[in-house]
Amino acid sequence: MERQDQIRLATALSELGRDRLGCAEVTVRISLAADPVPALEVTLRWAEGPPPAVEALGSVRRLIRELSEQSVGRRGVIVLRHLIPVPAERFPEIADRVAAALLDRAAANREEDLRAQTRDLIVALEEARAQGEELKLVNEELAQTNAGVLALYSELSAELEQTNTGVVALHTELEDKSRQLREASEAKTRFWANVSHELRGPLNSVIGLSRLLAEAGPGVLGGEQREQVSLIAASGETLRTLVDDLLDVAKAEAGQLVPQPAPVELGLLLAQLEAVMRPLVAQPEVILAFPDPASMPALVTDETMLTRALRNLISNSLKFTTSGQVRIEVRPQDPDRLEITVMDTGVGIPEDEQARVFEEFYQVRGPHQRGNAGTGLGLPYARRIVELLGGTLILSSAPGNGTRVAVVLPVGALPAAPAPSRVPCLISCDDDPAFSAVLRPLLARIAETVVQVADGAELPEAARRARPSAIVLDLDMPHIDGYETLRLLAAAEDLAAIPVVVLTGLPVTEIERERLGPARAVLTKERLGVRDLACALGLTPPEESEP
Structure with a gap:
């Protein structure tokens, strides 16, 4: 045993010895145990005497980990057990040495024992003093470390406070x-809208008057004057197109364009668009190709907004295509999305400018702009509309190889008709009268008529008489259980289509789900509510559900 363990054991035994002074027939048995692990056991017995003092036992427990004590009347026993690091192969040798030392009574006397105890105490005091000195040094080091940590914490806190102050100022x-930009954008939008409205009146007057002059008789205008009036009318139409673009963009930015989804006949929309766009094909070398209207899929979207977006894209392609074709294609991308593509063989867009063409008023510079007046609003406006419709606009292009613009839109669906909140008739099959009494008012809230039967054998005939909208069926019944009743209903041609909701009080793990094929839903009887029943039957739940 290590020196400290020897001192602890000796001190513990001395404490117990002093406590047991005056007791009759005190014996001490010291033994070595090999199993389950090597340990030294000291057993102290007495035949007559008071129980051990609580203070003495508490002191010993602080010194020895394993201590058991038992007192019966004035008799008792205390067992101390201390594990010893003895290899299994050396255990017999160690045991013999201990036995020899205990039997050598001549080697021990009281004075020698006292001297040995004194030496042990001196050693223990020296060790305690050394540990105290070491602990003092450790405490001093910890104090210095804490001082450094506190200084570092203060420094970091000051720096963090300064950083936070800077972040708050930057955020402000x-x-x-952001507020200034938002106000500027709103002012710009209001300016566009106001100017566009103000310009439309004079423009319409200019265009109308120029048309009246152009339609005047031959003696009113000369040939040169008539050509000048035609130029005025054409310039007015161009200017009105630009004003319309400005007004549309202003409405989009102001949030005044709100989609109104409705079923759209895409084939008819494209046919009308073709009729409008074909007169704009200025070059005879350009072919404008639309898909077959008869093969168009269904679509739910805002027809007006989609028409505007496609018209802008097609007009853009026609403007910058001098030969080749402008082709429109439609294909489903997946069950939920539709792709409408506008492809041309025009001049194309350099890669470094493909992102900028979606900036308002930006136009790619080059000789292709001659004779092609515009505001640079067509593509930004088309993309904004497509995004409002819940889709995306994807552009790919290369100089000399034309441009491809794909509009990907959700197919959409018409809002489903609201589910009914009640059905004409429901049948409940349950052999428990108490639960049937609880279930009936719940069913009455979602059915005009409620029919209840107590046996699965009676259910098919009752269903034929009542012709219910649905059946609520218990699984655990005595004669014919719910599984067999489900099989009977599924086998009957006139009853197989009736929806069945299964109720059960069984644990989920005990339900044979492979036998519940025809059932629409499985609900537990615990905490069953009318909302659960309504949802399982595809009904609109009542506003207030009862548990």
Whole structure:
């Protein structure tokens, strides 16, 4: 045993010895145990005497980990057990040495024992003093470390506070800039809208008057004057197109364009668009190709907004295509999305400018702009409309190889008709009268008529008489259980289509799900509510559900 363990054991035994002074027939048995692990056991017995003092036992427990004590009347026993690091192969040798030392009574006397105890105490005091000195040094180091940590914490806190102050100031500045940008954008939008409205009146007058002059008789205008009036009318039409673009973009930015989804005959929409766009084909070398209207899929979207977006894209392609073709294709991308593609063989767009063409008023510079007036709003406006419709607009292009613009839109669906909140008739099959009494008012809230039967054998005939909208069926019944009743209903041609909702009080793990094929849903009787029943039957739940 290590020195400290020897001192602890000796001190513990001395404490117990002093406590047991005066007791009759005190014996001490010291033994070595090999199983389950090597240990030294000391058993102290007495035949007559008071129980051990609580203070003495508490002191010993602080020194020895394993201590058991038992007192019966004035008799008792205390067992101390201490594990010893003895290899299994050396255990017999160690045991012999201990036995020899205990039997050598001549080697021990009281004075020698006292001297040995004194030496042990001196050693223990020296060790305690050394540990105290070491602990003192450790405490001093910890104090220095804590001082350094506190200084570092204070420094970091000050730096963090300064950083936070800077972040708050920056955040405030960003908020102010964002507010200014938002106000500027709103002012720009209001300016576009107001100017566009103000310009439309004079423009319409100019265009109308120029048409009246152009339609005047031959003696009113000369040939040169008539050509000048035609140029005025054409310029007015171009200017009105630009004003319309401005007004549309202003409405989109102001949030005034709100999609109104409705079923759209895409074939008819494209046929009308072809009729409008074909006169705009200025070059005889350009072919404008639309798909067959008869093969168009169904679509639910805002027809007006989609027409505007496609008209802008097609007009853009026609404007910058001098030969070849402008082709429109439609194909389903997946069951939920539809792709409408506008492809041309025009001049194309350089890669470094493909992102910028979606900026308002930006136009790619080059000789292709001659004779092609525009505002640079067509593509930004088309993309904004497509996004409002819940889709995406994807552009790919290369100089000299034309441009491809794909509009991907959700197919959409008409809002489903609201589910009814009640059905004409429901049948409940349950052999428990108490639960049937609880279930009936729940069913009455979602059915005009409620029929209840107590046996699966009676259910088919009752269903033929009542012709219910649905059946609520218990699984655990004595004669014919729910599984067999489900099989009977599924086998009957006139009853197989009636929806069945299964109720059960069985644990989920005990349900044979492979035998519940025809059932629409399985509900547990615990905490069953009218909302659960309504949802299982595809009904609109009542506003207030009862548990």
